[in-house]
Amino acid sequence: xxxxVDQALLDLLPQIHALFSDPLRVISYKWLSxxxxxxxxxAKRLLQEFVNKHGTDLQVIYxxxxxxxxxxxxxxxxxxxxxxxxxxxxxxxxxxxxEFKDSCSIQIYSVQASIPKDTAVLWNPEFVQAxxxxxxxxxxxxxxxxxxxxxILNSFVKRTSSGKHVSSLPPKPINSxxxxxxxxPSIIPKEQAQQENLPGPSIPKEVIGNKAEKNNSSALVKxxxxxxxxxxSTSDHASKNKAQNGKAQPxxxxxxATMWGRASAKPKxxxxxxxxxxxxxxxxxxxxxxxxxKADANSSDDEQGVSYKRGSNxxxxxxxxxxxxxxxxxxxxxVISIASPESPAQLAPNPVAEASEDTKEYQKKLESKQDxxxxxxxxxxxxxxxxxxxxxxxxxxxxxxxxxxxxxKSTDPPMDDSKKDQxxxxxxxxxxxxxxxxxxxDERGREVTEVVWEGEAAAGDKAEKNVGNADAGSRxxxxxxxxxxSNTDKSKASSKSAAGSKRxxxxxxxxGNIMSFFKKV
Amino acid sequence: MLxxxxxxxxxxxxxxxAIRELVTDANFDCSGTGFSLQAMDSSHVALVxxxxxxxxxxxxxxxxxxxxxxxxxxxxxxLRCAGNDDIITIKADDGSDTVxxxxxxxxxxxxxxxxxxxxxxxSEHLGIPDSEYQAxxxxxxxxxxxxxxxxxxxxxxxxxxxxxxxVKFSTSGEIGSANIVCRQNQTVDKPEEATIxxxxxxxxxxxxxxxxxxxxxxxxxxxxxxxxxxxxxxxVVEYKIAExxxxxxYLAPKIEEDEEMKS
Numbered sequence: 001x002x003x004x005v006d007q008a009l010l011d012l013l014p015q016i017h018a019l020f021s022d023p024l025r026v027i028s029y030k031w032l033s034x035x036x037x038x039x040x041x042x043a044k045r046l047l048q049e050f051v052n053k054h055g056t057d058l059q060v061i062y063x064x065x066x067x068x069x070x071x072x073x074x075x076x077x078x079x080x081x082x083x084x085x086x087x088x089x090x091x092x093x094x095x096x097x098x099e100f101k102d103s104c105s106i107q108i109y110s111v112q113a114s115i116p117k118d119t120a121v122l123w124n125p126e127f128v129q130a131x132x133x134x135x136x137x138x139x140x141x142x143x144x145x146x147x148x149x150x151x152i153l154n155s156f157v158k159r160t161s162s163g164k165h166v167s168s169l170p171p172k173p174i175n176s177x178x179x180x181x182x183x184x185p186s187i188i189p190k191e192q193a194q195q196e197n198l199p200g201p202s203i204p205k206e207v208i209g210n211k212a213e214k215n216n217s218s219a220l221v222k223x224x225x226x227x228x229x230x231x232x233s234t235s236d237h238a239s240k241n242k243a244q245n246g247k248a249q250p251x252x253x254x255x256x257a258t259m260w261g262r263a264s265a266k267p268k269x270x271x272x273x274x275x276x277x278x279x280x281x282x283x284x285x286x287x288x289x290x291x292x293x294k295a296d297a298n299s300s301d302d303e304q305g306v307s308y309k310r311g312s313n314x315x316x317x318x319x320x321x322x323x324x325x326x327x328x329x330x331x332x333x334x335v336i337s338i339a340s341p342e343s344p345a346q347l348a349p350n351p352v353a354e355a356s357e358d359t360k361e362y363q364k365k366l367e368s369k370q371d372x373x374x375x376x377x378x379x380x381x382x383x384x385x386x387x388x389x390x391x392x393x394x395x396x397x398x399x400x401x402x403x404x405x406x407x408x409k410s411t412d413p414p415m416d417d418s419k420k421d422q423x424x425x426x427x428x429x430x431x432x433x434x435x436x437x438x439x440x441x442d443e444r445g446r447e448v449t450e451v452v453w454e455g456e457a458a459a460g461d462k463a464e465k466n467v468g469n470a471d472a473g474s475r476x477x478x479x480x481x482x483x484x485x486s487n488t489d490k491s492k493a494s495s496k497s498a499a500g501s502k503r504x505x506x507x508x509x510x511x512g513n514i515m516s517f518f519k520k521v
Numbered sequence: 522m523l524x525x526x527x528x529x530x531x532x533x534x535x536x537x538x539a540i541r542e543l544v545t546d547a548n549f550d551c552s553g554t555g556f557s558l559q560a561m562d563s564s565h566v567a568l569v570x571x572x573x574x575x576x577x578x579x580x581x582x583x584x585x586x587x588x589x590x591x592x593x594x595x596x597x598x599x600l601r602c603a604g605n606d607d608i609i610t611i612k613a614d615d616g617s618d619t620v621x622x623x624x625x626x627x628x629x630x631x632x633x634x635x636x637x638x639x640x641x642x643x644s645e646h647l648g649i650p651d652s653e654y655q656a657x658x659x660x661x662x663x664x665x666x667x668x669x670x671x672x673x674x675x676x677x678x679x680x681x682x683x684x685x686x687x688v689k690f691s692t693s694g695e696i697g698s699a700n701i702v703c704r705q706n707q708t709v710d711k712p713e714e715a716t717i718x719x720x721x722x723x724x725x726x727x728x729x730x731x732x733x734x735x736x737x738x739x740x741x742x743x744x745x746x747x748x749x750x751x752x753x754x755x756x757v758v759e760y761k762i763a764e765x766x767x768x769x770x771y772l773a774p775k776i777e778e779d780e781e782m783k784s
Contacts, residue, residue: 509678509727509775509776509777510775510776510777511564511566511729511773511775511776512566512755512773512774512775512776513565513566513773514561514565514566514567514568514647514755514771514772514773515561515565515645515647516773517754517755517771517773518568518647518648518649518650518755518771519647519648520645520646520647520648521646521647521648
């Protein structure tokens with residue numbers, strides 16, 4: 001741990017202590033991370049420090065993670081209270097009888113005055129925090145939205161954070177997968193929350209913010225220079241935040257936000273079409289991400305990077321903005337194709353109504369998800385919204401082509417008809433032409449031959465039979481149509497297997513009896 | 522006393538699902554050599570023969586030959602209560618009129634007993650001679666299932682003709698006709714995808730697709746199906762059951778009337 005980091009962190013200790021004086025407060029590393037804009041790893045260290053100092057009069061919940069001994073495929077992350085853990089400390093196994101393999105990691109999850117009876121108490125402050133961050137106006141920068149504290153490094157995702165901040169903080173290797181596992185879902189949505197007005201202490205935030213501003217005033221200037229439409233103020237914020245968090249943040253730590261930003265770049269436009277609350281949340285989130293990207297680009301020292309970034313971001317922005325302008329009707333249309341993206345031609349009786357219902361439900365779901373304290377859910381929600389948006393994009397395309405999605409539906413049945421026509425064709429034309437030979441390889445690689453041709457002579461010739469069959473079909477159809485199955489069965493069999501010379505009269509193959517082949521024992 | 526323990530309980534489940542559509546009631550015959558069933562469908566057109574050899578069971582005890590009449594739909598209902606990984610044990614006491622199916626979960630943490638009433642069934646046991654077939658076609662069972670399904674949407678009967686070229690399945694109906702030719706094909710990555718045709722002489726027979734379709738319910742038991750054809754004999758559609766036996770369906774062909782008249 002770098003000394004600088006330590007010092008900055010240690011400054012927070014008194015504040016934690018102050019917080020801790022509230023007997024009902026649960027201080028988890030996630031909450032801490034967001035509230036003080038430090039990375040989750042630092043937050044954990046901070047808590048450890050705090051416990052070391054005041055260990056006697058507080059209760060600690062640890063998160064123990066590692067591979068289970070009795071079930072080595074399972075990577076297990078468990079929360080456990082201090083006493084339980086201590087029992088085990090020698091060879092790490094919990095009171096739940098699960099024994100971990102040798103290398104498992106133990107980290108402090110939270111400290112509190114007493115172990116809560118209901119575990120929900122543990123998550124609640126984090127959730128409230130995340131929610132507040134998430135509900136902030138989207139032009140406001142917060143750490144939940146840009147996901148800056150994500151402990152997960154992804155080589156495919158480059159985080160373009162401004163060089164200065166990064167340089168001040170060498171990337172920290174993540175020690176244990178557990179940390180990653182824990183911190184990833186938790187941090188993504190929550191980090192944003194930090195800046196916001198939390199019930200917690202708002203002072204430290206400002207202090208830090210000021211510090212950061214001083215340090216990175218240059219970055220700020222750059223950021224403010226950027227005047228990409230309405231988000232200039234945002235970018236200020238962004239760079240500020242960057243500054244704040246630069247320390248704690250691993251330089252090339254991949255952020256899901258950038259990933260989302262990219263993913264959404266293509267299909268995004270229609271996404272935001274949905275004016276419903278849920279959608280707007282997603283949209284604002286996207287906008288924030290976008291703004292963040294911009295800010296990143298602006299504050300980065302690399303000129304090339306800047307220009308490149310700008311280009312792409314500009315495109316993104318334009319798209320996103322266009323989205324906002326979508327009208328309600330179009331949204332409805334989009335909705336339709338979302339509901340049935342794969343088979344638009346399905347014969348749903350009232351696809352519009354159904355689809356719109358679907359989306360309502362979907363939105364409800366989104367909203368309800370939002371209410372859940374589980375941060376993983378939040379994460380998935382955002383993913384959802386992206387997927388959602390992709391569908392939207394698709395639908396948008398279709399609308400462009402056909403004007404209305406409904407049209408697509410109306411055009412499809414004809415296609416079906418034509419298909420039918422094709423299949424029917426040989427049969428219907430055969431009586432007239434009398435000579436059709438079709439051989440094709442179907443999609444399964446089988447050779448399918450459909451033959452209706454005029455036989456010359458050979459009595460047993462298949463072709464002849466088929467002719468007879470066709471004739472029979474055309475002539476005898478009228479009377480034979482409504483025949484019961486057994487009858488048609490017979491006539492078909494006869495026409496097929498009867499000697500060619502025999503006209504389709506009445507002959508039929510009789511179903512043999514198995515008893516005539518095998519004797520009773 | 523009868524006690525048969527089948528570790529791969531799902532096999533029995535699949536067997537039941539494969540035959541219960543064809544046959545509603547049947548006698549299961551247990552002897553020292555194995556567990557078998559032979560039954561005809563109600564119209565005496567098709568016959569199913571099942572054999573599960575004693576070696577295939579983890580534990581096989583059969584003190585004396587026993588014939589247990591069961592309603593296959595009821596038996597299937599009970600077997601559906603077994604998990605796919607469950608170990609199934611069939612138990613019956615001499616002289617008892619019930620049979621017990623015991624399902625043990627793989628971890629041995631759940632054991633279920635189902636007792637089913639037996640029934641008296643007059644069955645006509647047929648002697649099936651071992652015969653030489655004019656043509657034997659082996660092909661992927663899924664392929665055969667697909668063909669039967671496809672053809673049955675066009676017509677009611679299928680003409681299966683084996684020639685040097687390959688095996689041809691053809692049908693015709695009111696809307697048209699269809700021919701599907703499968704050629705011999707051994708150049709595949711997996712042996713179970715091969716189509717192999719052994720032909721002594723060309724043969725062509727007509728069968729009701731309805732029965733063929735119900736035979737293909739057994740496709741889940743085996744990757745390959747063997748179709749044996751002779752002009753004088755019922756077709757045999759055989760699915761091997763992993764190293765322990767087989768399920769064979771016999772189907773009488775449709776006979777042309779004028780031939781009959783001639784003869």
